[in-house]
Structure formats: structure tokens, C-alpha cells
Amino acid sequence: MAQHQVRIIGGAWKRTLLPVVDALGLRPTPDRVRETVFNWINHQLGSDWEQATFLDLYAGSGVLGFEAASRGAAKVTMVDNHAPAVRQLEANRDKLKADNITVLRADALTLAQDLATRGQRFDVIFLDPPYQQDLLAKTLPLCAALLLDGGMVYAEAEAPLPTEGDDLPDWLDGWEVVRADKAGMVYYHLLKLQEKAA
Template sequence: MQKKSSQPRSHGAPRLAPRQVRIIGGAWKRALLPVLDAEGLRPTPDRVRETVFNWIRHQLGGDFSHASFLDLFAGSGALGFEAASRGAASVTMVDSHGAAARQLEANRDKLKASNVKVLRADALALVKDMAARGQRLDVIFLDPPYQLGLLSQVLPLCPAILNEDGLVYAEAGEPLPLEGEALPEWLADWEAIRADKAGMVYYYLLKRR
């Protein structure tokens, strides 16, 4: 997630995030959803989402209808709404910022997405609470702000809320050190079953070892 420049934005300069995101598959294919023009908000690009959902579909045997998803740093909701459009049994979208959560709610209502729940909450606290209540999910999306080190904090908490054979999709601004002797402790329980790179974004489908 890029920090906003202190310099004023000149007329016609690119915005920090697109004004809308396009759903690329499922019941709401081609639907355009407004996106909050907020600092550093960067919806997962279409091509990356297409690749990721092909990976997930393969792992789920082509059927989303029994799968529960958690979009833990939802932002624009691009990943969560994509899952919902493709028939997910349930999608919980989480964002700690009020304006972002309200935009997610508005988009949910626009789509009449009965399988989507939006929560305004701190991601780390929510995962701990879900674990304490025995909640389990099939797929977790982790696309946190890159510069805050949140991925290394939240990933070790995810096994407690994943079903057996559950999946984690993770985005990062640099390669994850998943191989070699210098494997960090927070990645020790995970293997990348698929991985790719788009521009400066590294993305992974992770499963517990």
C-alpha cells in the first residue's frame, strides 16, 4: 500500500485507486462497484483475481457453494465480492476504517448480496475472537497494507480459524521467504501451492504443511 505524496496532485494525475472495480466472474460478472478514493487503497487487479480464483476453484473442486470466505483486509471488497459472485456460501468482509466499511455495505446492498456480511473491526482482534468462538472458514484473503508488517502478525493466527485443507491467499510487496534455511517462524507452518507476480505485487495461495 503506497503512502500518499505530500505534494498536491496535479490536474489529470492518476488517482490513488480506481473509482470503481469490476467483478469478472459469476452471477454479477461485469458489474461495476464504486471504490472509496482513499489513501493507498489498491484493489487486486482483474488479471490477478482471475488467476487466483482459478487456483481456488481447482482446490475446491469447482464448487464454491459450500465454501466460507473471510476477506480480512477488505478495502475495496474486490476479492470478497468476487467470491460472493461465484456462489460462495458465505463471505465475511472486514475493514477497520469506517468509510471503507460503509462503502462495502453500500455495494453489498446494491448487489443484494445475501451471502455477504460486512464488519468494521480490527483484523487481529477479530481473528482471535473467532478462534475463541470456534469459528472455521475455508478460504482467507490477506491483502493488508504492505508497510505495516501485518502479514507476519496475522498469518500465524489463521490455522486456528481454518477448516482442514483450508486455504490462505496472501499478497505482499516483496517475495515471501518460503524456501531455504532462513525460513522465518511466522511462515514455518505454510507452503505455497501456487505463486505468481504481477508488477511489484507477489501473490500466493498457501496451505498448511
């Protein structure tokens, strides 16, 4: 069986290939999408990667988190509840000698609540959950308590997120879609919390 791989496209580990487990619903973010997304994030961070902290709640292949770490992120926390995926994430982290990456085996929703309770905050949260399980709707509201001021959430989905109007679901309340695009069947979005009126 041919092994699946992803390639880091920027930073210290540019062009490094990392093996990925073959798991149901695992869809590593394509190179072209990552290129765009990291340009968006870089613009928002003002290139200040050395201080930036990232949380990847549905890490899967880990390619988003590895990409952030490669570009100099201070800390990247990867979360997945699929044991083979977690073992592969740990092996890839060790291969890269990536001291700035922590890998946790946990349920994303439970862990998000736990981290919020403990007061942990992040600059960027990656949300690329398995499709057709309504996980984005369940997870995004929890992210509000996990973001530092000015922090952002990158979200992938099988459909575009509604941005305004009467059909705006409750779980998007308080969020602003800063950037959005589509590649193939992937809709991807950069979200920030709306500024609260003083």
C-alpha cells in the same frame, strides 16, 4: 474527483462495476491477478462453491470477497477498520442484494483472535493488508486456527514470500506456498498448512 471503481470479472455479477473509496494504501487486486487466483481457488475447491466460506480480513475495496460471492460462495465475511470503506462495502453489498455477505468494522488482528476463540472456521482467507506495516507476518499465524481442513490462505505482499531455507521466518512456519506469481509490483501466493506427519 473521478470515482474509483472495480469490476467483478466472474460469476453472477460478472462485469458489474462497484465504486471504491479513495483511501491511503487501498489497492484493489487487479483483474488479471483475480482471474489467476480464482482459477487456483476453484481448482483447490473442486468447484464446490455452494459450501465454501470466505473471510476477507483486510477487505478494503472488497473486490476479492465480492468476486467470491458472485461465484456462489455460501458465506463471505468482509472485515475492515476504515469507516468510509466499511460504508462503501455495505452499500455495494446492498446494491447487489448479496445476502451471503457480512460486513464487519473491526481490527483484523483482534477479530481473527476472536473468531478463532469462538470456533469459527473458513475454507478460504484473503489477506491483502496495507504494505510496510508487517501485517502479513502478524496475521498469517492467526489464520491456522481459522481454517477448515484443507483450507487455504490467499496472501498479497510487496515482496515474494520465502519458501524454504534458513531465511524462513517464524511466521511462515507450518505453511506451504502452493502457488505463487507476480503481476507488476504485486506478489501473490496461495498457502496451505503443511500436513502434519502422523
